[in-house]
Amino acid sequence: SQLCSSSAAAAASAMGPTQSPPVTFDSINPKVLKLLLYTCTLLLFIIQVLKCEYAVRGEIVSHAQRLQQELQTKPGSRPFDEILYCNIGNPQSLGQQPITFFREVLALCDHPSILDKSETHALFSADAIARAWQILDLIPGRAGGAYSHSQGIKGLRDAIAAGIAARDGFPANADDIFLTDGASPAVHMMMQLLIRSEKDGILCPIPQYPLYSASIALHGGSLVPYYLNEATGWGLEVSEVKKQLEDARSKGIAVRAIAVINPGNPTGQVLAEENQREIVEFCKKEGLVLLADEVYQENIYVDNKKFNSFKKIARSMGYGEKDISLVSFQSVSKGYHGECGKRGGYMEVTGFSADVREQIYKVASVNLCSNISGQILASLVMNPPKVGDESYESFIAEKNGILSSLARRAKALEDAFNSLEGVTCNKAEGAMYLFPRLHLPQKAIEAAKAANVAPDAFYARRLLDATGIVVVPGSGFGQVPGTWHFRCTILPQEDKIPAIISRLKAFHESFMEEFHD
């Protein structure tokens, strides 16, 4: 270990005092290098689990589940007849329909023997049948139930790389892609690789999606917060990041990476291209790994913003493999497809040395491989039907129908929140959430204190008990101290939105009446 630390120190001094030393074989989590000590890591994992929080399924949700039970056993016992789960970005649990073409291909790949039957041609579109044959031919021996390569089926990674290249206009390499059971395990893998001890820090946005704080806690690292600016529509200011980075370094924290969620969860902002360039420049200058969480890349609701991957931005600045370490996360859980339960996604890993890449592969191989249906779905998401395909018209109608409805719901809820006394709410430019700010009367804050809960949790609980609507307190995502928020999804079906808004308004008016200073 002396050898490792001295070469890391040598690398650090060569890079100058202000830069984070590059991620090298010697400077990744030694537990990854010594994977044999799995048992002790497991023990550490259990200890850390006790520390980590995951607000999206926290106490408010548990109470909602109890209320749901009560409604089933005692109908009419509450002033509402159903629980509306607006706490989790789980579109299909709230009635969103899956994309027909994706499900046709999945079904055919899952039961290849029906591909030859004449009835199949009456039930499935010709291009779904063709795509299923194409995909099955990429699976060795067409064995859809076999373990695959630990990074995922090569042919599917080729298809995803082609989809990334078509999206960005820059090449992508199948060997850089690790197919995973959703983006979550990919994030955990990178935290496992980067975090050696609590002396290693990861810059995270505040408010943040609690996967990051939970994963950092589970892997024994330090979360280095950078506050998004609510006053500028949740802007990510590099000056704020730099301040937090220098503060962490002054406390002896080796800041290794920065997580950027774009579009943002829970804040819904879409980064401007210029801002992205500043972030790439900053990462290159400071030697930070850029963890680009882009799972909402298809969820853009405003005309003045578009999604640019950080890979595209970096390459358009002339930065390649040798200039910046960039990990881009994608998922089948979001977008217009919302296939959360299918557990598909990937991370595209670029800018690491071959020996570090080998260690990432080793971590991926511990779980053998991700599920094959999720792999197939990820390849479909990145290569959907194109103009001229038989299914294109129906596919694009389903896709645009869902996205335009989400945009309308986002706007309707944003306007409703902004109409409430003491509530301000930034636009949801993308993603699936609104994060309104509560300017609560002092009496409400004191009542929360007396109940020993955070004011936004107090509000969320009262909202649930009065309306059956489940939201997540802002405390679960982090917020500027002294400010209070909650996160509400835009996912309830569109015909339910007016009822939700009227229930929200009625509750809020009575709440403010009760606690008026």
Ligand SMILES: Cc1ncc(COP(=O)(O)O)c(CN[C@@H]2CONC2=O)c1O
């Ligand atoms: C920003 C972000 N990254 C990663 C994930 C994980 O996605 P996978 O399903 O691919 O693992 C989520 C899930 N969103 C959570 C789940 O629902 N509501 C949320 O805030 C997310 O919001």
